[in-house]
Amino acid sequence: xxxxxxxxxxxxxxxxxxxxxxxxxxxxxxxxxxxxxxxxxxxxxxxxxxxxxxxxxxxxxxxxxxxxxxxxxxxxxxxxxxxxxxxxxxxxxxxxxxxxxxxxxxxxxxxxxxxxxxxxxxxxxxxxxxxxxxxxxxxxxxxxxxxxxxxxxxxxxxxxxxxxxxxxxxxxxxxxxxxxxxxxxxxxxxxxxxxxxxxxxxxxxxxxxxxxxxxxxxxxxxxxxxxxxxxxxxxxxxxxxxxxxxxxxxxxxxxxxxxxxxxxxxxxxxxxxxxxxxxxxxxxxxxxxxxxxxxxxxxxxxxxxxxxxxxxxxxxxxxxxxxxxxxxxxxxxxxxxxxxxxxxxxxxxxxxxxxxxxxxxxxxxxxxxxxxxxxxxxxxxxxxxxxxxxxxxxxxxxxxxxxxxxxxxxxxxxxxxxxxxxxxxxxxxxxxxxxxxxxxxxxxxxxxxxxxxxxxxxxxxxxxxxxxxxxxxxxxxxxxxxxxxxxxxxxxxxxxx
Amino acid sequence: xxxxxxxxxxxxxxxxxxxxxxxxxxxxxxxxxxxxxxxxxxxxxxxxxxxxxxxxxxxxxxxxxxxxxxxxxxxxxxxxxxxxxxxxxxxxxxxxxxxxxxxxxxxxxxxxxxxxxxxxxxxxxxxxxxxxxxxxxxxxxxxxxxxxxxxxxxxxxxxxxxxxxxxxxxxxxxxxxxxxxxxxxxxxxxxxxxxxxxxxxxxxxxxxxxxxxxxxxxxxxxxxxxxxxxxxxxxxxxxxxxxxxxxxxxxxxxxxxxxxxxxxxxxxxxxxxxxxxxxxxxxxxxxxxxxxxxxxxxxxxxxxxxxxxxxxxxxxxxxxxxxxxxxxxxxxxxxxxxxxxxxxxxxxxxxxxxxxxxxxxxxxxxxxxxxxxxxxxxxxxxxxxxxxxxxxxxxxxxxxxxxxxxxxxxxxxxxxxxxxxxxxxxxxxxxxxxxxxxxxxxxxxxxxxxxxxxxxxxxxxxxxxxxxxxxxxxxxxxxxxxxxxxxxxxxxxxxxx
Numbered sequence: 004x005x006x007x008x009x010x011x012x013x014x015x016x017x018x019x020x021x022x023x024x025x026x027x028x029x030x031x032x033x034x035x036x037x038x039x040x041x042x043x044x045x046x047x048x049x050x051x052x053x054x055x056x057x058x059x060x061x062x063x064x065x066x067x068x069x070x071x072x073x074x075x076x077x078x079x080x081x082x083x084x085x086x087x088x089x090x091x092x093x094x095x096x097x098x099x100x101x102x103x104x105x106x107x108x109x110x111x112x113x114x115x116x117x118x119x120x121x122x123x124x125x126x127x128x129x130x131x132x133x134x135x136x137x138x139x140x141x142x143x144x145x146x147x148x149x150x151x152x153x154x155x156x157x158x159x160x161x162x163x164x165x166x167x168x169x170x171x172x173x174x175x176x177x178x179x180x181x182x183x184x185x186x187x188x189x190x191x192x193x194x195x196x197x198x199x200x201x202x203x204x205x206x207x208x209x210x211x212x213x214x215x216x217x218x219x220x221x222x223x224x225x226x227x228x229x230x231x232x233x234x235x236x237x238x239x240x241x242x243x244x245x246x247x248x249x250x251x252x253x254x255x256x257x258x259x260x261x262x263x264x265x266x267x268x269x270x271x272x273x274x275x276x277x278x279x280x281x282x283x284x285x286x287x288x289x290x291x292x293x294x295x296x297x298x299x300x301x302x303x304x305x306x307x308x309x310x311x312x313x314x315x316x317x318x319x320x321x322x323x324x325x326x327x328x329x330x331x332x333x334x335x336x337x338x339x340x341x342x343x344x345x346x347x348x349x350x351x352x353x354x355x356x357x358x359x360x361x362x363x364x365x366x367x368x369x370x371x372x373x374x375x376x377x378x379x380x381x382x383x384x385x386x387x388x389x390x391x392x393x394x395x396x397x398x399x400x401x402x403x404x405x406x407x408x409x410x411x412x413x414x415x416x417x418x419x420x421x422x423x424x425x426x427x428x429x430x431x432x433x434x435x436x437x438x439x440x441x442x443x444x445x446x447x448x449x450x451x452x453x454x455x456x457x458x459x460x461x462x463x464x465x466x467x468x469x470x471x472x473x474x475x476x477x478x479x480x481x482x483x484x485x486x487x488x489x490x491x492x493x494x495x496x497x498x499x500x
Numbered sequence: 501x502x503x504x505x506x507x508x509x510x511x512x513x514x515x516x517x518x519x520x521x522x523x524x525x526x527x528x529x530x531x532x533x534x535x536x537x538x539x540x541x542x543x544x545x546x547x548x549x550x551x552x553x554x555x556x557x558x559x560x561x562x563x564x565x566x567x568x569x570x571x572x573x574x575x576x577x578x579x580x581x582x583x584x585x586x587x588x589x590x591x592x593x594x595x596x597x598x599x600x601x602x603x604x605x606x607x608x609x610x611x612x613x614x615x616x617x618x619x620x621x622x623x624x625x626x627x628x629x630x631x632x633x634x635x636x637x638x639x640x641x642x643x644x645x646x647x648x649x650x651x652x653x654x655x656x657x658x659x660x661x662x663x664x665x666x667x668x669x670x671x672x673x674x675x676x677x678x679x680x681x682x683x684x685x686x687x688x689x690x691x692x693x694x695x696x697x698x699x700x701x702x703x704x705x706x707x708x709x710x711x712x713x714x715x716x717x718x719x720x721x722x723x724x725x726x727x728x729x730x731x732x733x734x735x736x737x738x739x740x741x742x743x744x745x746x747x748x749x750x751x752x753x754x755x756x757x758x759x760x761x762x763x764x765x766x767x768x769x770x771x772x773x774x775x776x777x778x779x780x781x782x783x784x785x786x787x788x789x790x791x792x793x794x795x796x797x798x799x800x801x802x803x804x805x806x807x808x809x810x811x812x813x814x815x816x817x818x819x820x821x822x823x824x825x826x827x828x829x830x831x832x833x834x835x836x837x838x839x840x841x842x843x844x845x846x847x848x849x850x851x852x853x854x855x856x857x858x859x860x861x862x863x864x865x866x867x868x869x870x871x872x873x874x875x876x877x878x879x880x881x882x883x884x885x886x887x888x889x890x891x892x893x894x895x896x897x898x899x900x901x902x903x904x905x906x907x908x909x910x911x912x913x914x915x916x917x918x919x920x921x922x923x924x925x926x927x928x929x930x931x932x933x934x935x936x937x938x939x940x941x942x943x944x945x946x947x948x949x950x951x952x953x954x955x956x957x958x959x960x961x962x963x964x965x966x967x968x969x970x971x972x973x974x975x976x977x978x979x980x981x982x983x984x985x986x987x988x989x990x991x992x993x994x995x996x997x
Contacts, residue, residue: 095833153644165706187724190725195972233613471692
């Protein structure tokens with residue numbers, strides 16, 4: 004299984020590899036090559052590992068090119084996952100490294116039926132929207148069946164059984180109508196002790212449930228394979244896994260070393276990099292830089308590779324985070340989960356850690372084109388102050404009177420983050436999810452140079468994809484080494500014979 | 501708000517209250533009365549507080565009347581919530597006490613799209629069942645709309661917008677068909693690095709999705725108001741909240757004191773109780789015993805009360821738990837969540853705590869009539885050994901080859917647990933959820949005697965209901981005391997005049 008990945012022990016003996024980038028792909032490649040006996044050097048442009056896995060804490064500096072630097076001042080113990088923020092439990096490879104290195108994990112609450120949906124100027128709890136829609140869909144379908152419109156769709160007995168199932172699945176009344184909301188949607192008055200029986204909310208109409216196109220997304224979100232429960236997060240910040248892998252290969256990693264050129268010297272590779280004008284030579288290289296950055300770095304790549312590196316769009320997601328007393332817990336019973344809105348801030352993330360502690364970090368904007376694909380560009384273009392203002396307005400709509408409690412705001416527009424310039428490659432996929440010739444070209448090694456990164460996987464924009472691509476790259480590299488070894492052995496045998 | 505409940509400070513001065521039962525209702529009543537100045541005595545039959553909130557740890561004894569006692573031998577740090585096991589985040593009162601007393605809470609994963617559903621002899625992951633059903637429902641509805649069967653149901657523009665929404669909400673193809681499963685349902689081959697594009701599963705038919713009546717429940721379960729995310733649990737075991745309230749009133753609570761009679765002496769109350777033949781007198785009593793037990797305790801209640809106490813059925817839920825290495829995490833990516841089956845064990849609960857630690861406690865049966873209302877009685881009637889066998893067979897079906905790893909099995913059939921004999925009252929609710937005259941009668945005080953417990957709330961079978969009923973009972977009691985005070989003051993004033 005992928006999570007038990009291991010190159011043959013000692014197979015890299017006598018071979019050197021320089022790895023460009025200490026994000027997840029680079030760290031995974033470094034760890035696996037190092038333990039297989041390769042002589043590994045990792046060059047990382049920043050002063051930290053993790054790449055787009057970036058946990059911001061009090062004291063950290065945030066650089067966005069062309070803007071004033073921000074300095075996070077969150078209280079001790081609080082953090083903001085500016086990049087990667089959750090891990091699906093199906094992401095076995097990255098979770099395998101977490102398990103291997105003892106990284107503690109807790110549940111990331113990716114869905115909270117109590118969180119607000121703010122669309123078309125109305126804020127309503129998710130449970131009311133989701134289960135009233137569920138009721139309305141069932142009602143319409145029951146009506147169609149009762150009108151004999153689906154008699155040809157399946158055998159009579161099956162249709163009858165399905166109609167009966169709809170009755171309670173869709174909370175329908177005796178007439179097959181969704182006349183009043185079910186308690187799944189919440190209560191007009193809450194159930195209590197003694198004589199306090201609950202009362203039902205009026206059922207929303209389909210028009211209220213679907214006020215605009217933007218609202219389609221939150222209904223859809225929870226079905227996305229990588230967003231389904233159980234989701235996980237490392238205790239104390241997402242960077243824990245990158246840090247844990249880094250700890251295994253620390254002496255091999257050089258920080259503050261941006262790559263300035265990628266050269267081939269005979270069968271070997273020579274990397275020019277900072278600080279100053281240094282060079283590092285090796286038998287092989289693993290290049291994990293995002294395609295959009297790699298395109299601009301002087302290199303000796305083939306013409307097809309250079310062509311393939313052009314024109315890959317990276318998603319310029321933006322997040323905004325504030326520190327605040329946990330009013331969402333005390334006033335709204337919200338322990339983790341996401342709010343959604345058709346405002347420009349799109350998505351709000353309540354903290355899944357530190358429940359009931361005094362303060363927390365609220366992600367008041369996570370703009371990734373969830374509800375409107377132009378939003379990331381539009382929100383990214385706002386000044387930092389405007390991003391804060393838009394986010395606070397949204398929090399005020401969701402939590403009237405509370406936005407004044409938001410403090411210590413920071414914002415990360417990934418399009419402006421040096422050495423990232425986006426959170427992940429946006430592939431235009433053809434029929435069947437195929438990515439065509441451009442993608443295939445990017446997978447090919449250039450002589451001794453191999454490529455990895457989330458963009459070279461079908462689990463794009465996730466740590467898992469980065470790790471999986473690294474495994475593929477080093478398998479190819481290892482196959483080449485094994486091949487060379489055999490060829491040499493053949494020659495020796497032949498000479499001896 | 502209910503979570504800020506407080507009786508007037510000092511209002512109970514000079515008044516004594518005896519509280520029967522140190523479950524949540526009794527503990528909440530004791531804490532609130534004590535801090536309002538009442539002289540409180542709590543009598544608890546067992547050697548522990550919490551009642552049906554019971555966390556079993558290594559060293560604990562499990563008594564089921566008429567059966568051999570069991571002794572739990574779980575490793576240090578592992579536990580089994582034999583009774584209450586989760587808290588909806590909307591249960592403000594019980595969570596308010598947790599907050600007040602610093603009880604640490606973590607997420608309880610109540611839904612895991614990767615968990616298995618074992619129905620009609622087929623084990624399939626929840627995500628495949630839920631999202632294929634979702635697709636099939638959308639497909640049928642789209643077909644009905646396309647055949648003009650719903651043209652009268654709503655205005656043309658709305659219907660068209662809804663039909664468009666269905667297209668992506670239901671993962672439909674260009675023809676409006678759910679021909680292949682969406683990736684929401686999982687993958688035939690998983691997405692990976694490099695060229696490993698994912699492939700789709702075949703779509704299940706409605707017949708495969710609804711093989712029998714039992715399967716209706718798991719589709720429905722997640723919509724139940726009290727089962728929706730976010731759900732919570734105290735870190736280290738559900739009894740933490742009961743223990744924390746207990747700690748506030750410890751000197752007031754006498755354990756091992758089963759009540760043998762409830763008597764009225766003039767305007768006061770006299771409780772006969774163990775150990776030995778003791779009596780405790782007080783101005784008032786709060787009786788939190790379940791109705792089924794209370795009915796059998798000699799008492800001076802009115803004839804209507806005695807009649808109302810008869811014939812209230814209590815749910816005899818049964819759980820089975822084993823200790824095991826966490827194969828469900830390592831082999832199946834299951835971090836918390838529930839599996840469902842049409843077998844007699846009904847429901848399996850994976851631990852939501854201690855992710856990636858070596859061992860965990862797996863609840864291999866939680867039989868509460870989820871999938872068939874006769875199951876609790878049937879499962880409870882099995883010998884403990886048979887309960888283990890049935891549970892292990894189910895785990896074997898869900899996790900082939902792994903049931904041999906289950907060890908240290910314990911089982912709690914609540915119908916046989918002394919001082920409980922069930923987990924909660926089953927109310928036959930009339931139209932609109934009304935409980936009729938029997939329930940109304942049970943709410944009435946008997947002179948100085950007041951009643952509380954989950955059965956006297958509309959949040960039955962939950963800690964929240966017990967706490968809310970206690971608030972109602974002590975509000976009535978306090979009103980009486982205030983009334984008596986005013987009457988006395990009146991008299992004094994009149995005399996003085």
